[in-house]
Amino acid sequence: MFSPPFLRTRIRIAKPSIFRPRYNSLSTNTEHVEKKKKKKKKNIHKMDAEQFRAAAHSAIEEIIQYFNTLPSKRVLPNIEPGYLRPLLPTSAPNDPEPWSKIQPDIESKIMPGLTHWQSPNFMAFFPAGVTYPSLLGEMYSAAFTAPAFNWLCSPACTELEIVVMDWLAQAFGLPDCFLSAASSKSGKSTGGGIIQGSASEAVATVIVAARERHVRAEAAAEGLVEDTPEWEDRIMELRPRLVALGSDQAHSCTAKGARIAGVRFRTVPAHLADNMEMRGEALRKVLEQCEKDGLEPFYLTSTMGTTNSCAIDRFGEIKAVLAEKEAWRKVWVHIDAAYAGSALLTEEWQHVAQEFAEGIDSFDMNMSKWLLVNFDASCLFVRNAVDLTNALDVTPAYLRNPSTLTTPVTDFRNWQIPLGRRFRALKVWFVMRAYGLSGMKAHIRNGINIGRVFTDLVKGREDLFEIVTKPAFGLTALRVRGLGENVSNGTVSMASSGAITKKVCETINARGEVFLTSSVIDGVTVIRVVSGNPMAAEEYVRRAFDILVGVSEEVLAEEKTKHEQNAKN
Amino acid sequence: MFSPPFLRTRIRIAKPSIFRPRYNSLSTNTEHVEKKKKKKKKNIHKMDAEQFRAAAHSAIEEIIQYFNTLPSKRVLPNIEPGYLRPLLPTSAPNDPEPWSKIQPDIESKIMPGLTHWQSPNFMAFFPAGVTYPSLLGEMYSAAFTAPAFNWLCSPACTELEIVVMDWLAQAFGLPDCFLSAASSKSGKSTGGGIIQGSASEAVATVIVAARERHVRAEAAAEGLVEDTPEWEDRIMELRPRLVALGSDQAHSCTAKGARIAGVRFRTVPAHLADNMEMRGEALRKVLEQCEKDGLEPFYLTSTMGTTNSCAIDRFGEIKAVLAEKEAWRKVWVHIDAAYAGSALLTEEWQHVAQEFAEGIDSFDMNMSKWLLVNFDASCLFVRNAVDLTNALDVTPAYLRNPSTLTTPVTDFRNWQIPLGRRFRALKVWFVMRAYGLSGMKAHIRNGINIGRVFTDLVKGREDLFEIVTKPAFGLTALRVRGLGENVSNGTVSMASSGAITKKVCETINARGEVFLTSSVIDGVTVIRVVSGNPMAAEEYVRRAFDILVGVSEEVLAEEKTKHEQNAKN
Known part of the structure; x- marks a missing residue:
């Protein structure tokens, strides 16, 4: 089984070039394969360094252009489920295609199907930002690809991760127990941080x-x-x-x-x-x-x-x-603290972190939400790393290495569900340095301030909206008042409010100018508005508010008409 | 709690620029903050489009240079555990640093701690390759960052993934049941593929x-x-x-x-x-x-x-x-089939895939090992998707969207453990197109052929080595013969062979010219040699073989001397 007849032929391999498979250098002495080879030679295009340079430069221009034009793009795609399949071949091409043929398909086929999480008009779920330094981190991470499941598999992956997680824990004011021993004041911490997906x-x-x-x-x-x-x-x-x-x-x-x-x-x-x-x-x-x-x-x-x-x-x-x-x-x-944990960067929120000094076993926040590092980057801090390794270490012989056995190195595979892991620490490192703590704090405060602007706008239209929960961390959860509600005399129409709020949210999203999320909180249907990605700015929440008011008035008017017609019939 | 006093001050936000946090535009009317702001203004550097372009071009040159010089680099780093921490500050910088200050640290601080999985001298574990088209995929994936947990979160992420997994299933000759309904011949498949980490x-x-x-x-x-x-x-x-x-x-x-x-x-x-x-x-x-x-x-x-x-x-x-x-x-x-599944691309191996037509519920292979897409890209195919969703769907209201409820869209979060997911299909798409099936097959055959060259070399030194298991898919598992073993008269010294084989592997890895893995198979200590990353070529396994012979002879001579001295005393 391991040696099929086709491959028993004698094969000479030509002198290899750098970083490309030598698929055009295979040669055998069988006639059948010779024929195939001749046909192939004509069609083989591989991406060499020069082609990559050109392709990457072109990709960088397209990416810059993408970000520059985001504010004017519809945030939600205007397509139906299944839009993509008819645009693509039913099977992979047999012959290689040059980048000049591939790249245009991003604009023509992929772009129409993207939801633009980086758009300043994206105010749904929670933000999931990307920044230029983070993108550079992804480039190097891919170039240095190593599924670094243990220390020896690429020591820098593990060691940089430990250092930047310590930097982050310090910046958050997390208690000493969540830092690695080397960074903890006591020198005796048994905990530390790991970047999960x-x-x-x-x-x-x-x-x-x-x-x-x-x-x-x-x-x-x-x-x-x-x-x-x-x-x-x-x-x-x-x-x-x-x-x-x-x-x-x-x-x-x-x-x-x-x-x-x-x-x-x-x-x-x-x-x-x-x-x-x-x-x-x-x-x-x-x-x-x-x-x-x-x-x-x-x-x-x-x-x-x-x-x-x-x-x-x-x-x-x-x-x-x-x-x-x-x-x-x-x-x-x-x-x-997946989203709001980022706020611990600011002095005004660090009192919360102090509450974790005792009685808390683990803390997790996503830099990939509000903290300028693109998905994936979930930072998990544990008090006792041995709680993870006791559960997740099933080390077989072939994964052991001398350093693991004889020195105090960390094998992060035993801190997580998967075995392999990406070099995520690079993008965290780049972002923390490129922004500095001052820049990161300013970004967080900016997000909170934008949220406050939006909250104030909503408060200014008490006739139309009610804020349902205390706005926090840039998020406002509101409902559209139901038919017949009246703030001044205390009339409430929750049933009607629920249907109308839901319809307002669906109508706004269907138009695709901004993207909001509706949800149900303790029985109350709400619209959540939160704007904290790297492009977020006051002008966009002002615009979102105008849209919200317009659509709400529209939906309310329709409902009122319906209601009145029903009353007539 | 949600509104700390610091932020109750009135805040004006300046007109935003594109794709950067406006951390230099915060201003408040408190004296304390005014002072801080003035200090900040001086130090703020943010990465704008021009700076990103320059940084990215520079990163691309460094990456190309990295690949070009890989063959001459030591494959294993020459550092001790804990090497990195003393090279880095004990905490994150407060002020932003320009890219010109960050980038040189990659060469000076990270590079010395990398294990070079892309080196043609990496023959340990299994390969984990990266190629230029795959790297381009990572760039776009980061730019389009969307933790696309459901269809609406970025329809292109889900739809491209379904299409390229179908392409791959077809290319492997997987039975109809592992294709999505749209691609299956019967039109009735209940299965399909998903890219996991x-x-x-x-x-x-x-x-x-x-x-x-x-x-x-x-x-x-x-x-x-x-x-x-x-x-x-x-x-x-x-x-x-x-x-x-x-x-x-x-x-x-x-x-x-x-x-x-x-x-x-x-x-x-x-x-x-x-x-x-x-x-x-x-x-x-x-x-x-x-x-x-x-x-x-x-x-x-x-x-x-x-x-x-x-x-x-x-x-x-x-x-x-x-x-x-x-x-x-x-x-x-x-x-x-994490590693060897890639071989299903070639006609000579597709008879194996036919065995999965019945009685098999799921099949998984990593393109991120041998198939030119960088980690992470594990392609999981299941016969009945509902087996996954029955186990993993715990949909709450706020994650539902109209398309999910009313149309047949796929929400991949219910096919996996994590909620969010990266746009991994892009790099798979780029690689399948840039190489074409013909190029991918040639790469696999090249890897198998390189393995055969190595196997033949080992067989040529029966006096020194024994091949322990049938070489397959480019992998050879061998042991170094023990002291006093003699092929011609059938003498075997397994105990001595185990210690010597292990020592040979450790010595080779300590020198760092090639990276091999040792393991124990049914009680026999072996060295595994497998070379299949995109740079792999015959000349490197020939060199690895020379090193293996040299070190084996060295270790055997040492052991013999020790043995003789022990006998004397």
Whole structure:
């Protein structure tokens, strides 16, 4: 099987050139292949250094042009599902195509199908920015490609990552325990940071780590010995009782992470009366219910900046409740600060980071949202790295290397779900240096200020809109008032407001000038507006507000007409 | 909490420029901030389009130069663990730094710590290549940054991915069931392909999908209803009995995937007598033992091209055994072809793909190993996409969009562990077009041929070396003969061979001229040699062979001297 007849022929290979496959230099003594070769020779185009230089220069111009023209582009594409397939061949080309044939297809075929997350008119979900220094990082990262699963696989990948994660932890004012030992003031930290692909991947990772920490501790306390059948049986017996928790405002990735880890998931209800922040009292109720049901809570996602409304859970209350019982003290607390964590850069928010000095096991934020590094760059900090490696290290002989065995090097594959990893630290390094902490802080403050401008505009039209949750971190969640609502006399029409708010959002997105997200918060349908990518600016939220007002008035007028006609009939 | 005093001041924002944060345009009416601002203004450097153009051109020259000089570079770095930290500041700079200050640090600080996977002297692990068209793909992907978790988030990301995965499935001769419905001959395929980050991520993903398929089917057969407490309890009760299987030659990511999914893992032994291929008989024994132990096998990793020696499991035998019992027919069979799957491009290997027409649930290969696309690009093909979405879809309201609800669009977040995803299809598209299928095939054949050249050289020194497993897909696994071994009279010294082989590999790697991997196969210590990155060529494996011979003779002479001295004393 390993040696098919075709390849048993004697093959001479011509002197190789640099960085290209030598597919035009294969030659064999079989007639069949000779014929093929002749046909091929004519058609072979490979991209050499000169061609790459020209192609890359052209790509750079197209990229610059892309960013320059973004503000005038429709932010949402104007296509139907399935638009692309008819534009492309049904199979890959047999013969190589020159870049001059490939590049124009980006403009003609890909561009029409892009949603422009970098547009200043993108105000949906959360921002996911890219900047020029970050792009340079991606270029070098690709050039130095190494799936650096262990230290020796490319030491610079691991070592730069440890350093820049320390830089970031310091800049956020994270407690000493989240820095690597080398950077920690005590010199004794057992934690540190790692760049993961996404906040959802980070959550799945820490749920698995928390699950293993929990069952391993129980099995060990019972005197069982690792790697014995009894240990395995006991661990399997313990796992089905485990339950992961998060507020009902926690990102869906906690539910998904629990599914992946094969554990139960329960939500802690949050309410508008508390601005959708998870409260200690609500958590206690769920913990007690779990006990009644014979379940063991082992993990909690607590959020700084919830997806719906950027609420900040009441960390102090949560920690106080978890301290009440021995069993609850064992719960792994993860802070999901995927978006809002970036604000920790600014002095005015660093008091939040101080709350993580005790009782918090892990903290994650995405530079790839608000902090000028393009996706992927999710920065996960853990208090005890051994909690990750105990769960995720299954080292076989062929992945060991002398440095790993004899010196204190970090093999990041044991801190994450995948084995291989990209050299993401380069783009983080470039961005932190090109912007400096001062530039990064200014960017964050700018985003918060733009949000405040928008909030003020909304407040100026109390007749049309109500702000549903406290605006925070540049995000405003509002509803369009229903038919017959009247601020002055306190009339409310929530049912009508829900349908109208949803329709307003859908109408705006269908027109594609700005992109907003609608959601439901504690039963109230809202439109979320958040503008924090690198191009964000006041003028665009002013324009978005004008569009919002126009469409709302339009939809309200239509609804009113419908309502009146219904009343007539 | 959401509105710290510092930011309550009135803030004016200057007219924005394109694609840069306006951190120099913040102004407030507080004296304190005015002072700060003045200090800042002086130091602000941001990267604008012109600066990016210059930086990117310079980066491109450096990248071209990097590839051009790779063959003469030491492949392994000559540094000690911890080399980088002393070279870098202890914290991020406060003020922005110009690119002219950043770029030189790549050469002076990063380069010395790189392991050069693109070097033609890299013959360790498996190749992880990068090519110029792939690099262009990364540039555009970063420019178009969108964490495209659902279709609307950037339709082109999803749609191009479906098309290029179909192209690839066709090019591999994969059975119809692994193409999307639109490309399948029957028009009725329920499967398709997705680009994941790594083969290990793909394995974790399918183990979770297999686990859910298994327990969901059992719970449903018992008449339980989804989303009820009884359903959840029953599923939790069923999971601890589940066991994932793989041969003892399967990549460690199966053991890790089982750990992540919280299920047991058992290995099927493979032996040198069978060239380390998993046999049906050995699988049957393990299946029967599982039944005796009250366990339910639900998943099997079967490998095309094992990590140690590129063995191909006996798919026919495995499928025949699994067909023997109703319970066994439910086992999810995953083909891990991370490295060797690329060979399916060539006609002479496509008979293997035909074996997947029945009884195989998923197939994964990494273009990011041998197929000219840089890491990350792991191509996972599944027979029934709904197996993935049943396990991984936990859709909350705010992630729904009209297209998802009303039209047949694919939301790839439900096919994978993370939520967000990069636009990886671009680099796959560029590579498939720039090389053409003919160019890609020639590259694969070149790699196989280079391997054959190396194998022949090894065979020419039977006095020094023994080839341990059948060379395949360019990989040769050999051992250095032990002291006192003699081919002509059949003397063997395995103990001595193991220590010497390991020492030879360590010595070669310590010198850093070539990078090889040592491993242990069925108790035999081997050196694996595989050279298939885009720069690979015959001259480099010839040089590697000379080094191997030289070091082996050196180590053997040393050992002999030691041995003789010991005998004297």
